[in-house]
Amino acid sequence: MEIRSKIWIEVNGQPVFGNGRQDLLHAIDEHGSINRAAKEVQLSYRKALSYIQAMEERLGTALVERKTGGKDGGGARLTDRARDFLKKYDELEEGVNEFVDRKFRKTFKK
Amino acid sequence: MEIRSKIWIEVNGQPVFGNGRQDLLHAIDEHGSINRAAKEVQLSYRKALSYIQAMEERLGTALVERKTGGKDGGGARLTDRARDFLKKYDELEEGVNEFVDRKFRKTFKK
Numbered sequence: 001m002e003i004r005s006k007i008w009i010e011v012n013g014q015p016v017f018g019n020g021r022q023d024l025l026h027a028i029d030e031h032g033s034i035n036r037a038a039k040e041v042q043l044s045y046r047k048a049l050s051y052i053q054a055m056e057e058r059l060g061t062a063l064v065e066r067k068t069g070g071k072d073g074g075g076a077r078l079t080d081r082a083r084d085f086l087k088k089y090d091e092l093e094e095g096v097n098e099f100v101d102r103k104f105r106k107t108f109k110k
Numbered sequence: 111m112e113i114r115s116k117i118w119i120e121v122n123g124q125p126v127f128g129n130g131r132q133d134l135l136h137a138i139d140e141h142g143s144i145n146r147a148a149k150e151v152q153l154s155y156r157k158a159l160s161y162i163q164a165m166e167e168r169l170g171t172a173l174v175e176r177k178t179g180g181k182d183g184g185g186a187r188l189t190d191r192a193r194d195f196l197k198k199y200d201e202l203e204e205g206v207n208e209f210v211d212r213k214f215r216k217t218f219k220k
Binding site: 001002003004005006007008009010011015016059088091092095096099100103104107108 | 111112114115116118119120121125126169198201202205206209210213214218
């Protein structure tokens, strides 16, 4: 018997951030490209873009900067705000997982 | 911006207990009838029964006792094990919600 948990953020009752978007932002951070990030998380480029735009709108902050030109034909990077947000969210998720596991072991498996 | 969370229990990677089953057991406890409980949580009687049987099988314990006969033509009640399980699960869920809210306020809204 295992406990599972998940968290997400809502704005006005609408989900705006959860596992999928978290993975997308991490992939952008890693690959420096929306296109490659979208491939990794198995989204179309258009879908990834629309997710990013929706997040930026609902959270009211710029999350991804697109660079144009250069050797690799441009790319993308997370803004400092996005990186800070993602870090806090990762830590929150990790804290929740630890809390849930510990509490579950304590109450259910004694 | 609000944080949301949910928990559920898995056995061998299969979900066996979460919000829906929790509501069903609470409704049985309240109404003393699988039929009325099923109506409240908007399940067919057959579906409710199959959920209960699956839970009992996977958790390896009897959860609902059915009484036959009597003034009201029988009924159902939770076993002590089920009531104990449900109480612990409710408390775990509440604890997780409180933890998540507190942590979220602390990290995201300062």
